Amino acid sequence: MNSSYPRPPFSGHAVSLNHFLMGDLGRITAIDSDIDLSQRLTALGLREGCQIRVLRKASFGGPLHVRVGTTELIMRRSEAQRIMAVPV
Numbered sequence: 001m002n003s004s005y006p007r008p009p010f011s012g013h014a015v016s017l018n019h020f021l022m023g024d025l026g027r028i029t030a031i032d033s034d035i036d037l038s039q040r041l042t043a044l045g046l047r048e049g050c051q052i053r054v055l056r057k058a059s060f061g062g063p064l065h066v067r068v069g070t071t072e073l074i075m076r077r078s079e080a081q082r083i084m085a086v087p088v
Contacts, residue, residue, distance in 0.1 A: 026085030
């Protein structure tokens with residue numbers, strides 16, 4: 001982890017993906033979304049139990065670049081906020 005600011009204490013609890021820092025790895029525990037977004041994320045490989053890594057975070061509330069398995073994708077912060085994960 002390459003953070004220049006303090007990390008919030010996770011203490012094993014699930015938090016939304018937008019709280020993860022660049023390089024953090026987590027396991028998806030829940031996805032709170034409507035059916036359309038849920039189907040799209042599932043098709044891209046984002047499912048409960050999968051590991052997800054944050055590769056990059058754009059500044060000023062921009063999108064996140066994440067990897068799930070061998071799939072890399074860019075997602076809006078509003079989408080990342082709906083994905084709950086436990087740090088690994």
